[in-house]
Amino acid sequence: MGLEGALTLHRFTPGAVILEPTGKEAEGLYVVYQGTVRLEQDGQAVAWLEPGEAFGYPSLLGQQPPSLTVRAEGEATCLRLSKGAFRQLLQKPGFALFFSARLAERLRLLQPVALHLPDLGQPAGEAAEAPVWLEAGATVAQAARLMRERGVSALLLQQPQGLSILTDRDLRNRVLAEELAYSTPAARVASAPAKTLPASTPLYEALAYMEQQGIHHLPLTQGQQVVGLLTDRAFLRRWLQTPLALLRRLSQADDPHALSDYRPQLEAIVQQMLAAGFAVQAITRQVSLLTDALTRSLLRRAEQALGPPPCPYAWLALGSEGRAEQALLTDQDNALAYQEQSAAGYFQALARQVLDGLLQAGLPPCPGGFMADRWGFPLAEWEARFDHWLTNPEGENLLEAQIFLDFRSIAGGLSLEPLTDRLRRASQNRPFLTALARSALVFTPPLGLLGRLRFEEGTINLKKGGLAAIVALARVYGLEAQSLTRPTLERLRAAALARVISKEEAEDLSEAFLFLSHLRLRHQLQALSQGQPPTNRVAQAALTPRELQMLRQVFLRIRQAQQTLAARFRLQVL
Structure with a gap:
């Protein structure tokens, strides 16, 4: 059967039932052509579909009656692809995958294949290969054969004078070039x-060391034992050279332009990585890593100017940097904890110098004032504040608690285990979790009548009712799952593993988070290329029809997740 003969046009009057659970299997795949149709469950509207959106396929795939009633909201016209043609098209893998997929899978289909950059902040041992050893007394011919068999470019030898390494470069330069036997x-x-x-x-330090030493293979040790071999492959040399160059420059205290050049260099790195197809979570992780390195560099400079710290301290990253999710539009969110009350004067001066440096580097002050010059206290006071937030979770207390639930120590040797212990206890504190859940419902998705996207002056905010909403949901569920991890995607995974939420909900929210993050980052870079400041808003005219459709489905899914959260904690959805 040809597609032309299988596609028919059907008009429905207001309120007309198109599909219903009591009927038989759907007659075909329906696509809304004009107007709006309403999906109902037990007489209650649960969603609305607009032109370009499809329905009826779950019934066809399951070969059973529809699970929801589909009704024309007003005058509506739909295209219907016959049941037989639909089943013929299911033989095409792409068609079958799309129509059998949940939201998470459809969002993945929209994204380009992403490259995943190694996490420059992870221990180098985690990125290393297992070492291959050459027996004592082996010849260069035996070494070459072993390299070929094992697919490696370097071998390790244990000799009386210590550890030795033989690389493919050694074989070329010292054997072939010298015509040795x-x-x-x-x-x-x-x-x-x-x-x-x-x-x-850290991986970035190991790679920088390899570049400084002019080597391409680096044995890694644990105690006296070699546990891995880090290889500077061409991939790493190509894609990590720009972040590494910026990291090295930040470590040079005598570079007067390092701060003023930081912002444009960072934007260039993000542009390069996005154009190269790197996953958005890899990009935001690298941005956070670079901000960490910038902060540590400023702390070193401040300590050189002020003298050694009089007691142990910890510099805390908050917000998106604390979650390692920084994008281009970011401000300063930080705090400071130190051991002794008597050292307050020193650390106030330290904080001012570091914050001034961050400002010079292009990171504006936090509008809410969550910065280390105002939020620098002895550890004992931090413990008291955490206790107060957890026992009185309302108003400003709750706002502050949400900010500091994402804290991450990025410098200093002070142990924050007392604060971490309070987070563990918070996971058992039902009144606190309920208050946290209530605050997560404030971030309402921008949806209007009939679930349509709501634009303000032709733009839509991807953060307020989208990214921020998912971050807030993940914070509640991650804490309830007794997870101390900070990144949003890791919190959602932890919640699914602990069965606080379903695996499907975790995947849907995770892919929605990545979709919104990628969309925001792409449009922020476009704004910068046009000489405009990056924002969290995207113009309706800049979105494709497919992006608009998926954006609406993402916001509807977020609203559904908020309704689930509200039911779990017996709250009213705002």
Whole structure:
């Protein structure tokens, strides 16, 4: 059957029932052509579909009556693809995948294939390969064969004088170029002693060290044992050189332009990564990592100017940096904890110097004032404040609690275990969780009558009722799951693993978060390219019909998740 003959036009009067649960299997796949149709469950409207949106396919896939009533909201016209044609098209993988997919899977289909950049902040050992060892007395010919068999470009040798390393470059430069015999002992041409670093070294420090030393392979140790081999592959050299260059520059205290150049360099890195197809979570993680490095550099400079800290301290990143989700539009959100009350004067001066440096680097002050010059206290006072927030979760107390639930220590040696312990207790505090849930309902998705997207002056805010709403939901569910992780996606995964929410809800919200993040970042970069400041708003005219349709479905899914949260804590949806 040809597609033309299988596609028919059907008009419905206001209130007409198009599909109903008491009937038989749907006659075909329906697509709204004009007007609006309403989905009902037990007589209550649960969603509205507009032109371009489809219905009837769950019934066809399950070969059973529809689960919802579909009714024309007003005058409505729908295209119907016959049941037989629909089943023929299901033989095409792309068609079948789209119509059998949940929201999370449809959102994945919209996103380009993403590259995942190694986390520069992780221990280098986590990015390393297992070392391959060459036996003592082996020849260069045996070494070459072992490299080929194992698919590696370097071998390790344990010799009396210490650890040695033999690379493919050594074989080219010291054996082939010098025309040595293949029976030459491998130990004779190996590099010794091999340079090493602890496996716990941050990846960006290990890669920077390799570049400084002019080496492409780095053995990593744990105690006296070699536990991995870090390889500077061409992929890493190509894509990490710009972040590494910025990280190195931030570490140079004598570079007078490092701060003023930080913002444009950061924007260039984000533009490069997005154009190269990196996943949005990889980009925001790198932005957060660079902000961490900037802050640590400023702290080192401040300590050099003020003298050594009189007691241990911890610099806290809050908000999106605390969750490692920073994008281009970000301000300063930070705090400071220190051991002794008597050191308050020193740390007030330290905070002022660091905040001034962040301002010079293009990070504006927090509009709410959550910055280390105002939020710097001895650890004992922080403990008292956490106790107060958890026992009196209302008004300003609740607002402050939400801000500091995302804290992450990025510098200093002060242990924050007393504060972490209070977060563990908060997961068992039902009144606090209820208050936190109530606050998560404030971020209402921008939907108007019949679930249509609500634009203000032709733009829609992707953060307020979208990203912020998902962050708030994940914060509640992550804490209820007794997870101490900070990133939104990790909180949702933890909640699903603990069965606080379903796996499907966690996946839907996660993909919605990534979709909104990618959309916002792309439009922020477009604004910068046009000489305009980045914002959280996107113009309706800048969105494709498909993006508008998916944006509406995302906001509807967020509203549904908020309704689920409200029911769980017996709250009213705002």
